[in-house]
Amino acid sequence: ARRHGAGSIRAFSSATLQTTRDRSSLSIEVSEALENGDIIPWFQPQVSTDTGTVSGMEALARWNHPEHGIIPPDEFIYMIEESGLIERLGEIILYHAFTALQAWDKAGIDVPTVAVNFSATELANPALVDKIRWELDRFELAPSRLTVEILENVISYSENDTITRNITALSQLGCGIDLDDFGTGHASISNIRRFAVKRIKIDRSYVTRCDIDREQQDMLAAILTMAERINLETLTEGVETVGEHAMLAQLGCGHVQGFSIAHPMAFDLTMEWMENHRQK
Numbered sequence: 001a002r003r004h005g006a007g008s009i010r011a012f013s014s015a016t017l018q019t020t021r022d023r024s025s026l027s028i029e030v031s032e033a034l035e036n037g038d039i040i041p042w043f044q045p046q047v048s049t050d051t052g053t054v055s056g057m058e059a060l061a062r063w064n065h066p067e068h069g070i071i072p073p074d075e076f077i078y079m080i081e082e083s084g085l086i087e088r089l090g091e092i093i094l095y096h097a098f099t100a101l102q103a104w105d106k107a108g109i110d111v112p113t114v115a116v117n118f119s120a121t122e123l124a125n126p127a128l129v130d131k132i133r134w135e136l137d138r139f140e141l142a143p144s145r146l147t148v149e150i151l152e153n154v155i156s157y158s159e160n161d162t163i164t165r166n167i168t169a170l171s172q173l174g175c176g177i178d179l180d181d182f183g184t185g186h187a188s189i190s191n192i193r194r195f196a197v198k199r200i201k202i203d204r205s206y207v208t209r210c211d212i213d214r215e216q217q218d219m220l221a222a223i224l225t226m227a228e229r230i231n232l233e234t235l236t237e238g239v240e241t242v243g244e245h246a247m248l249a250q251l252g253c254g255h256v257q258g259f260s261i262a263h264p265m266a267f268d269l270t271m272e273w274m275e276n277h278r279q280k
């Protein structure tokens, strides 16, 4: 029988990868998959609550596996982290994100920004800002086209000077800085200031049933009021219903992202989605 000690939680938590055998062979495959181009970003729109127009697309990693199909990041990013390949993943996702921006531009499709998730390991690399600047130049993109998503907890606990310096430099360069999963970690107002955060990305846990649950509503209202007072822009993620979307607009949240607008989709589907969205 399976034991259910603390250490086994992760090993048996996956929906897609049923067995430990699947997992151990996968962690070997993951580096190959990276270089083969089997790991690429899908894109999920972010929409302005004022105008309804797309303000950005978040790049979310997907592994297109020949046997298992599309594997979501929670099931393989830790393997990449453990294999020391997280920076390589970052480079690949950034490359595809900029390639997509260039393609949308060429097609006359208005996607103002692309948002990319950066891990603590990547943010601790002294060469990060140069790498990003080099890619921006190569693709002839203004720095403002890139939004850097950083987990709230990375700035909450970090005593790392390089992380501070990198985030500040990216902000000064003109990139957007979004504080991801806001409300789940321990960022203080002084941390938010010190790291030049421009926008908070309010976690999904605050959104669920906010249109009918008074407590959720009050919590959101408090966060949004705080943000407005200290001049932070706001984006809420995990917006699943039209009711939640409407409530967030009413409470003054600037931008929303979630299944109520669109699920993450492969690049090829974004063009058509944008066309349909524009016509609405």
Ligand code: C2E
Pocket: 044, 059, 060, 061, 072, 073, 074, 077, 089, 090, 093, 117, 118, 119, 180, 181, 204, 237, 238, 239, 240, 257, 258, 259, 260, 264
């Ligand atoms: P995240 O950055 O918080 O991304 C949001 C997650 O919520 C995504 O899961 C997205 O597909 C999902 N989502 C979007 N809208 C809704 C909704 O309305 N309802 C619900 N229930 N979920 C929604 P995904 O794509 O599986 O990504 C999981 C996490 O993996 C991300 O969480 C992010 O932390 C990490 N990740 C994804 N791509 C990358 C990457 O390129 N680099 C790094 N370092 N991390 C990544």
Ligand code: CA
Pocket: 058, 117, 149, 180
């Ligand atoms: Ca994110």
Ligand code: CA
Pocket: 180, 181, 201, 203, 237
């Ligand atoms: Ca998030």
